[in-house]
Amino acid sequence: MGIFRKLIPPPEWRLPVIILMGAMTGLTLYALIESKAVSYLSDNPKTCVNCHVMTPQYVTWQKSSHREWASCNDCHVPQDNVLKKYLFKAKDGLYHASVFTTRGEPEVIRMREASVEVVQNNCIRCHEDQVTDAKLSASVEDHFENRTSRKCWECHQEVPHGSVHSLSSVKYYGKIPEEHQETVPEWLSKYLKEFDNKKEK
Template identity: 55%
Template structure:
């Protein structure tokens, strides 16, 4: 007959209770921050997710007034389109960088793209505008166009597309945060309505 060992009370039960409590607190804080930061919205292709950070308001407003608004959202230009894994990996990596800069209040006055983002945007410009890039009718009047069709960054000439003139955080006070574009009638804040009625 086998002898069944006695189950002795664990001496580490206090340590386990503390560890479980700490893990629960960290998970709770993480879920709270994810909810408040609207993390799930960043998984979508909705351009309004970009304005969860108010520093993006001038950039969003520039895009809203451009012709690109009808054809492309933020992710069409700023995220790789070669496969789903690469798309979401880049989105997560870039998003964590943006979130850390914004959280530390280290954002520059004028937002510019890093090298990795420049490559992605350049590839997406060419992907959508491949006919314009490969047409030979521009060879005569644009210097070195034939030789530099894909090497030159598109925005070296098309600097105001699609965000308009360079706008920085200092212009934010003159930008009204965007309203959802799917609303049928305009929503005017009460303070603005009072000011306009004076």
């Protein structure tokens, strides 16, 4: 009980503290609602386009063979246990949010080292039968461990995101399909309309 008494501010500070705590609570709730924070707990791929910079990746995934079998989280988040999955999502999400908020995203988005390892492990998890040769594993030493010495995308570069790797090279530039319009921010839609109008003149 003595600890709680120490936390209670003196009478002359109570009103400012209550106002400050109310403001902080309001700002926190606003940030959570505006960032659609709850959506990040799901596996819905549309969550990834809450940040418009991921629109090229989302649209190219939509056109890929992986769309029927794997969501963004199936490839980009660890799948070996739930705790690790959400810890990775939180850590990666905070990094992405800070980069996006400060407008520090690069023109060409590349995976960080931790993400490279996760994606490689998930490729193997789904395609283990294709990368393990029973004959070689019986006769070649360490075949099972060395079968992934190269990254899968060194050969399979266009799976599942095609050749689009930069924010300014979206294949559907100016003609983003109707079903994906909700992923395009208002300022970009306005810019694209103005751009189309200038082209017509």
